[in-house]
Structure formats: C-alpha cells, structure tokens
Amino acid sequence: MRLSVRQRFWRGVWVALKRRPSRILGVIIMALFVFMAIAGPWFYPDRLPYNVDNMYAPISWDHPLSTDFEGVDVLALVITGTRGVLLVAVAAGLVTMLVGTAAGLYAGYRRGAADSVLMRIADFALTIPGFPLLIVLTTAMNFGAWWKMALVLGLIGWGGLARAVRSQTLSLRERGFIEAARGLGLPTRHIVTKELLPNVAPFIATNLLMAVTGYIYAQVGLYFLGVLPLDTSNWGVMLNAAVFQSGALISPDALPYLLAPLGAILLLTLGVVLIVDALEEIFNPRLREG
Amino acid sequence: MSIVELSTETLPGVAISGLTIAYRTDAGELAAVSDITLGLPAGTITGLVGESGSGKSTLALSLLGAVQKPGRVTAGSVVIDGIGDITKLDEHALQSVRGAQIGYVFQAAQNSLNPLKTVGKQLLDLGRSHRVKDLRGLLREAKVLLSRMGLAAERVLDSYQHELSGGMRQRVGIMFALVLNAHLLVLDEPTTALDMITQANILQIVRDVHAERGLTTLIVTHDVGVVAEVADRMAVMYGGRVVEHGQTMEILGAPRHPYTRGLISAIPRLTGPVDAAKPLPGTPPTLGTIPRTGCVFRQRCPLRMEICDTVAPAMIGGVACHAVNETEQL
Numbered sequence: 113m114r115l116s117v118r119q120r121f122w123r124g125v126w127v128a129l130k131r132r133p134s135r136i137l138g139v140i141i142m143a144l145f146v147f148m149a150i151a152g153p154w155f156y157p158d159r160l161p162y163n164v165d166n167m168y169a170p171i172s173w174d175h176p177l178s179t180d181f182e183g184v185d186v187l188a189l190v191i192t193g194t195r196g197v198l199l200v201a202v203a204a205g206l207v208t209m210l211v212g213t214a215a216g217l218y219a220g221y222r223r224g225a226a227d228s229v230l231m232r233i234a235d236f237a238l239t240i241p242g243f244p245l246l247i248v249l250t251t252a253m254n255f256g257a258w259w260k261m262a263l264v265l266g267l268i269g270w271g272g273l274a275r276a277v278r279s280q281t282l283s284l285r286e287r288g289f290i291e292a293a294r295g296l297g298l299p300t301r302h303i304v305t306k307e308l309l310p311n312v313a314p315f316i317a318t319n320l321l322m323a324v325t326g327y328i329y330a331q332v333g334l335y336f337l338g339v340l341p342l343d344t345s346n347w348g349v350m351l352n353a354a355v356f357q358s359g360a361l362i363s364p365d366a367l368p369y370l371l372a373p374l375g376a377i378l379l380l381t382l383g384v385v386l387i388v389d390a391l392e393e394i395f396n397p398r399l400r401e402g
Numbered sequence: 403m404s405i406v407e408l409s410t411e412t413l414p415g416v417a418i419s420g421l422t423i424a425y426r427t428d429a430g431e432l433a434a435v436s437d438i439t440l441g442l443p444a445g446t447i448t449g450l451v452g453e454s455g456s457g458k459s460t461l462a463l464s465l466l467g468a469v470q471k472p473g474r475v476t477a478g479s480v481v482i483d484g485i486g487d488i489t490k491l492d493e494h495a496l497q498s499v500r501g502a503q504i505g506y507v508f509q510a511a512q513n514s515l516n517p518l519k520t521v522g523k524q525l526l527d528l529g530r531s532h533r534v535k536d537l538r539g540l541l542r543e544a545k546v547l548l549s550r551m552g553l554a555a556e557r558v559l560d561s562y563q564h565e566l567s568g569g570m571r572q573r574v575g576i577m578f579a580l581v582l583n584a585h586l587l588v589l590d591e592p593t594t595a596l597d598m599i600t601q602a603n604i605l606q607i608v609r610d611v612h613a614e615r616g617l618t619t620l621i622v623t624h625d626v627g628v629v630a631e632v633a634d635r636m637a638v639m640y641g642g643r644v645v646e647h648g649q650t651m652e653i654l655g656a657p658r659h660p661y662t663r664g665l666i667s668a669i670p671r672l673t674g675p676v677d678a679a680k681p682l683p684g685t686p687p688t689l690g691t692i693p694r695t696g697c698v699f700r701q702r703c704p705l706r707m708e709i710c711d712t713v714a715p716a717m718i719g720g721v722a723c724h725a726v727n728e729t730e731q732l
Contacts, residue, residue, distance in 0.1 A: 288513030289563075295466055295508060296578060297500030298531045306527060310518045398517065398564045 128393040138386025145380055148194040156192055160184045168358075168365040178368035180350075181358045186372045193345045193373070200262045200331050205324040207266025208273055213309075213316055215270065216277025221285055221304055231278065237271035243330060250339045265327045273319045280312050314395040321384045321391075332377060347373035414483040414503070414586050414618055415444035416465065421478035421489075423460050423469055425689065432689045434460045434473065436642045439717065442635075444483065447612055447619040449629030449650065451665070452639030453686040459509060461639070462590050462622045464489070466506050467496045482586060502532055505579030507572075509590040509622075514575050515563035521574055522559035525581065532582055540581065547577045550614075551607050569600035573607065580615065587612070587619045593628055605631050626665060630654055638662050641687050641698030648720040658721045658730075661699050697724065 129135045163183035169175045177186035215234065219227040245268065255261045284290060285308070293303050334340050335348025338356070342349050350373040354360040360370035423435040435457040442448050452458045463469050464480055467488045479487045485499055500506070508514050516524055522541070529540045545555035551573040558566065558574060566574065572592060579587055589608065593601040609632050612619050621633060629636045629650060636654075637647035638661065646659040657663045661682075670679040684702035692698055700710040705725035715722045719730075 288508060288510050289516045292506075292508050292514035292575070292578070293516075295468060295500055295506040296528055296531075297497045297502060298527065299497055302527065302531055307516055311516075395518075398562070 125394050128390050131393070132389070134386050135390040138383045138390070141379055141383030142387060145194060145198065145383065148191050149198040150195070152191040152194050156188050160188050160192070168369070171368065177372045180369050181353065181366070186350075186369055189345065189350055190347065190372050190376050193347045193350065194376070196258065196344055196346045197328055197331065197348075200258050200265065201324045201327040203259060203262035204265035204269070204327045205320050207263060208270045208323050209316060209320050211267065212270035212273030212319075213277055213312075216274040217281055217304060217308065217312070219274070220278040220281025221308065223282075227278070230274070234271040234274045237268065238275070240268070242268045243333065246330060246334060247337070247339055250334065255334070255340055261331065265330060269323050269326060273316065273323065276315050276319050277312055280315050281308060284308055284311050310395075314392050317391045317395070318388050321388050325381050325384050328377060328380065332373075347376055414485070416442035416483070416586065416618065416620075417479075417481045418442075418461075418464075419479055419481075421461070421464060421480060422476045423457075423464060423473055424476045426472040426474075427689070429690055431476070433476070433692070434642050434689055435464070437478070438642075438644050439478075440637055440644055440647060442618055442620055444618050445616065446634045447609070447621060447632055449633030449636040450620060450622045450639060451624060451626055451629055451636060453624060455686055455688055456639040457642040458622045458624075458639050459590055462506075462588050462620060465586070465588055465620065466500055466504055467491055468500070468506075498532070501528060501579075501584070502582045503584055503586065505576075505582075505584035505587045507575045507579045507587070507589045507592055509594070514578075515566075515571060517563050520560055520562055521566075525559065525578070528578065528581070534582070543583075544577055544581050547580060547611075548573070550611070551576065552603070568596055569603060572596065572600075572604055576604075576607065576611070580611065580617075585615070585617055587617045588622070589619070590622045591624070592621060593623065593625065601628075608632055626654070626669060638665070641692045643698055643714075643722065644717070645699065645723070646721045647717075658726050659699075659723050660703050660705050660725070664702075697722075699723075 129139060161184070163179075166175075166179055166183040167181055169179040169183070171178055175185050175187070177190070179185055180189065215230045219230040246264070249255075249264060253260065253264070255264070290303060290307060293307050298307075332346070332348035332351065335342065335346050336351045336355075338352050340348075342352060351370065354366060354370035354373075358366035358369055360366040418438055418440045421435060421438045422433055424431040424433045438461060450458050450461065460469060460473065464475060465482070465488065467480075469475060475489045478489070480489055481487050482504070485491075485503060488496070488499070491499065515521065519527075525540065525544050526537060529537050534540050541559070544559065548555035548558050553570060553573055558570065563571065576587075576589075576592075579589075592608065593604055596604065605628065608619065608621070611617070621628065623629060633650045635648065636650045637644050638653075638659065639645070640661050646653060646657070646662045653662060654666065657666050664680075664682040667680045668682055670676060682702060687693070687698065687701075693700070695714070696712050697703070697710040697715050700706050703710070703725075705723070707724055707728075709724050713724070715724045715727070718727050721727075
C-alpha cells in the first residue's frame, strides 16, 4: 500500500514514539498541561472557594494536595495557574523562534557583513545575564500584561537559537544538495525556506523547547522573588506565598503547598525533555522509518 | 520517448575565450583558471581532464555563471549560443537559464538530493521554480528519462535519497539536469565513487542520451579512461591552464604535451609488468604555488628550457609548450 507523504510522516511520528515508551509519557504529560492551560479555568469559579477554618488541611479526596493559608484547594491553584505560565512561555518561545531563526538563517546564508553584525548582537544578547536584567527591567516596566513579559523574555533569549541555526546553516549551505539546487536555478527564497529550513527544523525545535523551559523558570522565579505583582494565579505566586507567608520551609503543615507548584514545574520540564528526545527521529526520514 | 529535433539551430556551442577566474585569498588574488580559450562545438562530447586542483571544476562552474565567492571572473567571456555571454548575465537571468538551458550534474551527485524530500517532491519544486505550467507533463518527461536510464520510475520518484544507491542517485542527477530539456549538459566527475560496472553503465547512458537528445556535453573528470570511452574531443588542464586540446583519438594516440604524455604513461596496463606505468615526478601545484610567470608545468617537465621560466607558452595547434613547438617547427 502506498502512503501519501503526510500519512508517512504521522506514521513515522508514531514509530518514533513507540520506540521508547518514555516519549509517549512525555506526550501524555504535555497533553495534560496543555489541557489544564486551555480548559483548567473553566472548571473553577473566578474566585476559588476558600475556608479559613480549613487551612493546611490534611491530604484527602477533597483536597488531594492540601490547602493554602486561606483554605483554598492547592490542586485548583496549580490547575488555574497553568494557563498564565504556559501562555507566557509559549508566546516568548514564538518570539525567540521568529527572531532567532530569521537572524540565524540570514547570517548563515548571506555571511559577510550582515553575519558579523547579527552575530555581535547575538553575542551581546547571550552575554547579558538574563535573570538579573529581568529584575532590573521589572522596576522600569510594568510586566502585568502577559504579552509584555513574553516579548521581553523572548527578546532576551534568542541569541542561543540564532547561533545554533547559523552554524547549522553554514554547514548545510556547502552540502551537495544546496549547491545542486543553485545549479538547477532554484531561486534563493526557495532554497532558504524550502531546502535549508526543513533541515534546520529539528535544531530549532530542540532549542526552542529548551528555551521554553528556561522561560518557565524565569517567569516563576520573578513571581517567587516578589518583583512582579502577586495578584494573578501563577505557580510562582504560590511559591512566594508558601515560603514567605506560610513559612513552608520551617512548618511541615504547609509543605504540600510548597511542593505542589514545584512538582508541576518538574513534571512539565520532564515532559519537554522526553519529547525533545523524539524530535530528531521524527524530522529525519532516515531515522523515521527504521 | 521525447523526440528532440536534431536541427543544428537548437544545438548550443560554447566559446570560452581568455577566461580568467581568480579567488581572493589572504595571499592576494590567485588565479584558479588563467586565460583559457576553448570551444565546445555543438553536438560533441568534450572531456576535460586534469589532476585535483587543476581548475577543471572552476572552469565547469563558469559555464553556469556559478563561480562561488570569493572567486570571480576577472577577464574573458563564456559565450553560449542562444544565451549569450554568461559572465555578463545578472543573477535573475542566470537562475532562469540554469536547469532550463544548461543542465549541470554536480560533483558528488550522490549528495545532490535533499535528504528530507522525495525525488518527486524535488522535481515539482524544480518545475514550479521554473514556472512550468504543465507539471504532469514534467512528471511524464521525468519518468521517460528515468525509465530510459533503466530505473523503475514510479519507485524512484517516491523515494528519499537514502533509499537509492550511488548509481541510481547519479542517474537521478542526470534526469534533473535534462528534464527541462536542456541542450548543454555539464557533468562534473560523473563516475567518481561508483563501482566499475555502474561507471560503465553511466557512461553508456551519457553517450546514448547525448545522441538521442542532441546535446552538447562537457564531462569533467580526472580519469583519462572515461574520456577515452565517451569523448569526441578532449582538453587537458594543468595549473589552471589548458595545456593541450583536440580530437580525443589523436591526443590519446600521439600525446604531444609532456604533461599529457606523463598522464597517459602513468596509467597501469592490465597485462605486463606493473612498473611499466611511470608516475609523474613531483606534485601538482596548489592555488598558492602555481608559478605566476612562465610555463606552469616547468617544475615537473622533462623538456624544460630556459624560455619556460619567463614566458608562458602560447597555444599553437592545440598544444601549449615551447619545446614541442620548437621540435615541430623544425
């Protein structure tokens, strides 16, 4: 039976996932978080039910992850906090992907002066310590809106991706099939977008997913340190309250309140890492079919 | 089988004259090809032989106007009938000529396919880039060519690069070069890295396709055997210059230039003692060590004379050598 290219691709994805069950686990974890981010807030009222008589409740079916300092269910907090965390991380990732890929492809394919200028800028972006810069920026700008935060995170983090894409492009542009494409008279736009880009795609995807986990840490870290307004639902806000208000580090009662958001971050990172592992095999038709 | 009219008007001849191509390096501009004048008569197969680094690939690329930076054409012209002087065309005009009128099969054609796309997908890319209206017709033409070369066309079009053998990829490369009905075909090392039987196959295909489609063909190779097999005419390159050119049979039967003689006597025979084959003494020059004045071959030449150090020999009667000219004039 002959399969179309698209069918072959999806079958290849399935084969790559099946080869290591851990990859399926990664997909399940990611799917869970995406579901929580999209649908999570629909299951809960805007103001989560609280009960000050039931602070730090013991773990039970009603409160599987205990309750916080005002008796709000911790599981509900984790679920409703997912949307904010993922929205910013994914949006920042998109900014990084666009800027980093464009800069890397252009610098690598054109070389020369444009390359030098773009890479000096990328080096500059790489050498600035991102997190301290973010803390400084929070005093100057209002990060309340998610898109502002995403824009700043994305613009700080594109240097690594640009470098990776550029070095890969430099190597690919000397390969026989690119030379042949030029020799057959294919236009430059076609060569860059249709011949080079798909071959760089696994590097972009891998770098991007790792960057996204970095953005999750950065954003949660900013909330945890309390440099951002704490009036939203975010895992960082939970960590901040657990440590600085509930004293989770010295009081064992409040420990689940601290560990729940930490566990969520850990699980999400694990999901990303497990999926990254499968990407190379999915993109490469040679590895795909085996 | 597509029937190509064998009228002389459609056959493009090529006239290379005074062509010099230099690469800009840290040591200044170095000429990889200097002052080459060579004609490819319409409808012939010309073999271009030379050692690695003799400038033969650079010369072949100049037919496409595709000399890569930091190299550039510093003097001379490459006039192709029906196209004009290719060194004067802008990038846009070059793109429409490449593939369509000039078919080029690259060195290491085994690596000339995009590893992420099937051959058929790449064929459609080629068609769209050259604004081919009738993509079905293009596919049909590709299938005709592939079947002509002994491949299962349907399967090949549906395959990725890694699913094809070296010889198959080479044939796919030739198909890409000819599918848009190019009449000038340039093959850069078409038989390198293939086994003997596949080599013989590919050469047979080149010869047949050349005759059937009425092409003007240039084969670049370091293998004199390949030239002897298929080429009507041959040119020998050394250190960026053509040192001898003419009818293949005449040159192979009675080589005149000391380098050509050296090349031919270095070929081992199937029978007889192994040391009957005499290797050329010395090593070929690299881009940086090509002599700037005088004859490029003099350091390895058994017929070296005083004049060779100062004056570059002119091409007289198909050979560029002071010693040969002197003896032949007597």
